Amino acid sequence: MLGTPSRRVRSRQSAKRQPTPHLTKGNMQVRVMTLAVLVAVVFVVLGARLWHLQVLSGESLSEVAQQTQTREVKIPSQRGVIYDRNMEVLASNVPGLNVTVVPDEISREKVRELADIVGADPDTVLKRYDEAKRFDPYSAMLVKENADRDDVTYISERTEEFPGLVINDDWVRRYPEGDLAAHVLGYTGALTQEELEQETFRGLASDSIVGKGGVEYLYEKELRGEAGSANYTVDALGRVVTPRNADGTRADGQEEVAPESLPPNSIQDPVAGKSLVLTLDVELQKAAEQELQDALARAQGEGYTGEGGAVVAMDPRNGEVLAMASAPDFDPQLFVGGINGEEELATFEALNSEYANSPFTNRAITAAYPGASTFKVFTGLAGFMYDVIDQNTTVTDNGACWAPASAPGACWYSWRQTYNGEGATHGTQNYAQAVADSNDKYFYQVADWIWQKTDDVNLLPKFYEQYGFGSKTGIDLPGETEGRIPTKEWFDWYREEFGSADNREWGVADWVNMSIGQGDVLVSPLQMAQSYALIQNGGTLVTPHVGKEIRNQFDNNVQRKIDPAPEGKVDFDPVALESLMQGLRDVTGPEGTAAPAFEDSELTVLGKSGTGERDDEDPVAWFAGWAEGYENRPLIVVVMLEGSGSSEVTAAPAVRGVLEAYYGIESGGSDSAAAAAAADPAAAVQ
Incomplete structure (x- = not known):
C-alpha cells in the first residue's frame, strides 16, 4: 500500500516533456550553410535561364516578338459603270471611306458607340454584328459605307478605343440622274448574312457592297470586279516591326507611324468590274x-x-x-452609305408606309392585272386559228342579254349597255369593227363557238399561252411575275384550296370571261408589250431585255453582246392579221x-x-x-x-x-x- 503513491509520482514525472537541447555553435553553422547552398542553387538556375533567354535564344525570341502577324488591307475594285444605249452615265463611282471592324476583336458596346459616332443606324449595325459573331467573327464587317471624313479622322485618332477597327478607301456608288429608271437600275447596299448563302454572293467578304435590285443585282457578278489586297507585317500591337526599347518606343528614335503608310510587303492588284450598257x-x-x-x-x-x-x-x-x-x-442614292440620320430614316419609313x-x-x-379589252384581239385571232370566224363573220348585238349556247339562262352584257343604259347596242360588226368598237359580245361569241367545236377544255388558254401570257418573259430583271392564264387544273386547285361560292365546275363561262381579259386572267405590262410586239413583227415572240452589252471599264471594248434568242414563233393567218x-x-x-x-x-x-x-x-x-x-x-x-x-x-x-x-x-x-x-x-x- 505504501509503495503505490511513490510509483504514481514517478509516473507523472516521467510523463513531463524533456527539455530541448541547447543550439550549439556547430549546429548553427550547419543550418546557415544549408540555406546558403539552397539560395546559391536558385540563383544559379535563374542565372542559367536568363543567360539562355538573353544569349542563346535572344535573337529568335526577338524575331517571334516582332513578327507576330500579317495585316491584310483590302484594295477596293471599282464597280462597273452603267450606261444607257447612247453611253450616258446612269450609275458610276466616286471615292469614299468605309469603316469596318473585326467582330472577334471588339465588344458589342463599342460597336454601338462606333455606329453612333459615324452616323450609322445602331440597330442595323448591331444586327449585322450579331450575325457576324455567329457565322464569321474573324472577317471585317461593314459599319458605315461612305463615312464622313471628319468622323473618320475622329475615330482614327482613337483606334485604341476601338480594337479591330479598319478604315478602307473604297468606291461609292453614284446615280447622277437621281430616281430616273430606279426600278431598272436597282441599288447597292451592305451584304447580309442571309445573302451570303445565295449563289450570287457566295464567297464574298462580309464587308462587301453588292447589288440589291434591278440590273445592279442581276448583273452583280459582271459589275462587282475583284478586290485586291496589300499585306503589312505588324507586331502583336499592330505596330511597325522594328527593335524597341523597354518602354515600347522605337529603338531607332523615329516617330511611330501606321504600318499602312509604309510600302506593303506584297500587293495583289484589284480587278475592276465590267461596265454594263443598257438598252434604255x-x-x-x-x-x-x-x-x-x-x-x-x-x-x-x-x-x-x-x-x-x-x-x-x-x-x-x-x-x-x-x-x-x-x-x-x-x-x-438613298441606300448608298446605308439608311442613316433622322431625315433618311424618315424618308425610308415613309417609302415603306401603307400610304x-x-x-x-x-x-x-x-x-x-386584268388584261381587259387589250386582251380581246387575241381571242379574235383564236377564232381565225380554229376556223370559227373569218374577216366577214359578223355578230349582231340587239341590246339583249347574251348567253352561250350551253347556258341559255345566263346573261352577259356589253360595256355599251353598262355605260349607256338598256337598249344601247353595237349593231352588226365583223372582227375588225369589233376591235375598233371594243365589242364585248363579239368576243363572247367567238369563245363560245370555239368551246362548242372542241373537247379540249384548255384549248383557248393554251392558245393565249403562245403569245407569252401565263409565263415569264425572261427579261433580265429580278422579280418578274408569270401572270395567270387560268386552266381547268388551276381552277380545280383553287376551288379545293379556297372553295367556291357556287360550287360550279370549270366551263364555258370561264372562257367567256377570259375572252375579254377578265375573270381570272392576270397580265403584266411587260407581257402585254411582248404580245403586241408579236403582232407588230408578224409572229416572233421576242425576249425582252434591258442589258445590251458588257464592256471593259477602262478601254470600253465590248466583251459580250446581250441578245437573247426569241422565245417562240406564231404562224399568222395573213387575212386574220x-x-x-x-x-x-x-x-x-x-x-x-x-x-x-x-x-x-x-x-x-x-x-x-x-x-x-x-x-x-x-x-x-x-x-x-x-x-x-x-x-x-x-x-x-x-x-x-x-x-x-x-x-x-x-x-x-x-x-x-x-x-x-x-x-x-x-x-x-x-x-x-x-x-x-x-x-x-x-x-x-x-
Whole structure:
C-alpha cells in the first residue's frame, strides 16, 4: 500500500516533456550553410535561364516578338459603270471611306458607340454584328459605307478605343440622274448574312457592297470586279516591326507611324468590274416617266385614285426595252452609305408606309392585272386559228342579254349597255369593227363557238399561252411575275384550296370571261408589250431585255453582246392579221374609241384600249400601240394605270406622248389630247 503513491509520482514525472537541447555553435553553422547552398542553387538556375533567354535564344525570341502577324488591307475594285444605249452615265463611282471592324476583336458596346459616332443606324449595325459573331467573327464587317471624313479622322485618332477597327478607301456608288429608271437600275447596299448563302454572293467578304435590285443585282457578278489586297507585317500591337526599347518606343528614335503608310510587303492588284450598257434611252425614259406622272394626275383629276402605273416602250424586232417606268418610285442614292440620320430614316419609313403604295415594286414586271379589252384581239385571232370566224363573220348585238349556247339562262352584257343604259347596242360588226368598237359580245361569241367545236377544255388558254401570257418573259430583271392564264387544273386547285361560292365546275363561262381579259386572267405590262410586239413583227415572240452589252471599264471594248434568242414563233393567218391591223388602226381613227386622244397627232397610231375591273377598287386603264410608217424604227408602247377611269382620257394620251417624243414630233402634248378625249366620255370606256 505504501509503495503505490511513490510509483504514481514517478509516473507523472516521467510523463513531463524533456527539455530541448541547447543550439550549439556547430549546429548553427550547419543550418546557415544549408540555406546558403539552397539560395546559391536558385540563383544559379535563374542565372542559367536568363543567360539562355538573353544569349542563346535572344535573337529568335526577338524575331517571334516582332513578327507576330500579317495585316491584310483590302484594295477596293471599282464597280462597273452603267450606261444607257447612247453611253450616258446612269450609275458610276466616286471615292469614299468605309469603316469596318473585326467582330472577334471588339465588344458589342463599342460597336454601338462606333455606329453612333459615324452616323450609322445602331440597330442595323448591331444586327449585322450579331450575325457576324455567329457565322464569321474573324472577317471585317461593314459599319458605315461612305463615312464622313471628319468622323473618320475622329475615330482614327482613337483606334485604341476601338480594337479591330479598319478604315478602307473604297468606291461609292453614284446615280447622277437621281430616281430616273430606279426600278431598272436597282441599288447597292451592305451584304447580309442571309445573302451570303445565295449563289450570287457566295464567297464574298462580309464587308462587301453588292447589288440589291434591278440590273445592279442581276448583273452583280459582271459589275462587282475583284478586290485586291496589300499585306503589312505588324507586331502583336499592330505596330511597325522594328527593335524597341523597354518602354515600347522605337529603338531607332523615329516617330511611330501606321504600318499602312509604309510600302506593303506584297500587293495583289484589284480587278475592276465590267461596265454594263443598257438598252434604255435616257431621253425617252424621261419622257415616259413624265407621261406616267401626267396620266396619273389626269386620273386623279377625274376623281379616281390614280395610285400607280407603268410604261413599257420596246423595240418589237429584238425585245430591247428603250424605256421602263414605274410609279411611285424611289431614289437609289438613298441606300448608298446605308439608311442613316433622322431625315433618311424618315424618308425610308415613309417609302415603306401603307400610304406610299409600294414604291419599290416595279409594276412593269412584278405586278399583274386584268388584261381587259387589250386582251380581246387575241381571242379574235383564236377564232381565225380554229376556223370559227373569218374577216366577214359578223355578230349582231340587239341590246339583249347574251348567253352561250350551253347556258341559255345566263346573261352577259356589253360595256355599251353598262355605260349607256338598256337598249344601247353595237349593231352588226365583223372582227375588225369589233376591235375598233371594243365589242364585248363579239368576243363572247367567238369563245363560245370555239368551246362548242372542241373537247379540249384548255384549248383557248393554251392558245393565249403562245403569245407569252401565263409565263415569264425572261427579261433580265429580278422579280418578274408569270401572270395567270387560268386552266381547268388551276381552277380545280383553287376551288379545293379556297372553295367556291357556287360550287360550279370549270366551263364555258370561264372562257367567256377570259375572252375579254377578265375573270381570272392576270397580265403584266411587260407581257402585254411582248404580245403586241408579236403582232407588230408578224409572229416572233421576242425576249425582252434591258442589258445590251458588257464592256471593259477602262478601254470600253465590248466583251459580250446581250441578245437573247426569241422565245417562240406564231404562224399568222395573213387575212386574220390584216383584219386585226385594220381594227387597231380604226381604234384611233375618227370613229374609234380612242379617236379624241389622237385626232390632232401627226402620227398614225395602231392601238387598243382597255379598262380592267377590280374588286372594290377603281379600275385599271390600259393602252397599247405603235406608230405606223416607221418599220425601220418601230416602237411598241404600253401604258397601265392603277385606279384610273377612262383609258382614252388617261392612258391613251400617255402612249401618244411617248411615241411623239421618240419620233421627235412636236405636238400640243398629251394634256391637250386628254382634254379632247374627255370631251367624249361615252367613247372613253373600253
